Amino acid sequence: MKNTVSSMEENLAKDALLGFLENIHPMSSELQGALFSNTYLQKIKRRHILLDINEIQKSLFFIIKGAVRSYYLDSDGKDMTSWFLFEGDIAISVYSFFSQKPSFEVLETLEDTNLLVLSHDKLMQLYQDFPEFNYIGRILTETYYIKAEEKANELRVFTATERYQHLIKKYPNVVARIPLGMISSYLGITQSTLSRIRAKRES
Numbered sequence: 482m483k484n485t486v487s488s489m490e491e492n493l494a495k496d497a498l499l500g501f502l503e504n505i506h507p508m509s510s511e512l513q514g515a516l517f518s519n520t521y522l523q524k525i526k527r528r529h530i531l532l533d534i535n536e537i538q539k540s541l542f543f544i545i546k547g548a549v550r551s552y553y554l555d556s557d558g559k560d561m562t563s564w565f566l567f568e569g570d571i572a573i574s575v576y577s578f579f580s581q582k583p584s585f586e587v588l589e590t591l592e593d594t595n596l597l598v599l600s601h602d603k604l605m606q607l608y609q610d611f612p613e614f615n616y617i618g619r620i621l622t623e624t625y626y627i628k629a630e631e632k633a634n635e636l637r638v639f640t641a642t643e644r645y646q647h648l649i650k651k652y653p654n655v656v657a658r659i660p661l662g663m664i665s666s667y668l669g670i671t672q673s674t675l676s677r678i679r680a681k682r683e684s
Contacts, residue, residue: 491522494545494597501543501569505617512611519603525594532574532588537581540600542572547594548658552666553586560587562667564632565659567652572596575625591659641670645678 495517502508508516522545525531532538534554542549549572551564563586566572577584578601607614635644645668648655655664656679665675 486522486524490595494522494595495520497545497569498543498597502617505620506613508613508617509611512607512614515607515610516599516614519607520597520599523596523598525590525596527590527592527594529590529594530587531572531590531596532577532584532586534585534587535583536577537583538574538577538588538601540598541578541604542588543597543599544568544570544572545595545597547596548591549588549594550591550659550663551586551588552663560666562663565591565652565655565663565667567658571621571625573625575622575629579622591663636669641668641674642678642682644668644670645675645682 498516498520499508499513502516520543523542525547527547531542531549544566546568549566549570550562551566551572551574552560552562555561572588574584574586574588576582577586581601604618608618635647639647648664648668661675662672665672668675670678
């Protein structure tokens with residue numbers, strides 16, 4: 482499932498992570514060095530399970546290239562998509578990673594995907610050694626909490642058409658990259674309803 486990684490690819494990936502984090506808060510050269518020495522690049526094939534239900538997420542994944550979805554199983558055993566994650570996103574089960582308890586959801590790659598990996602233990606050590614990194618961690622945690630609230634509010638308040646429009650605005654290429662069945666699951670609608678919304682939008 483893993484491909485060979487060149488040093489150039491790994492350095493470019495770490496530069497991408499640095500740019501992402503420094504948009505939140507500048508990092509000292511010491512913190513940058515410690516972060517880089519504790520992360521590594523993985524190249525993963527599509528339809529690979531990064532985290533399964535009842536597994537504990539031991540590492541978080543920063544997406545350099547590719548797509549990941551999060552899903553759970555409903556009472557009938559049908560998978561229901563929670564999130565789509567693309568370049569610049571962090572693939573994480575927040576509950577499992579931070580509690581170090583079994584996950585209720587699955588993380589699955591939908592494309593061949595390049596990931597920078599940082600273990601839970603290494604992250605906790607970085608928090609301990611570099612107090613400024615705690616600020617970055619807090620902002621990231623708040624960001625994902627807000628996203629979860631936004632998603633819940635969309636399902637409660639927005640129409641199916643509005644939810645689709647919001648998804649397309651956020652990820653313009655999502656239809657080209659993600660199967661329609663997964664998109665309809667994410668939006669909380671049937672695939673036939675999604676097809677009608679798309680036909681009306683494109684007419």
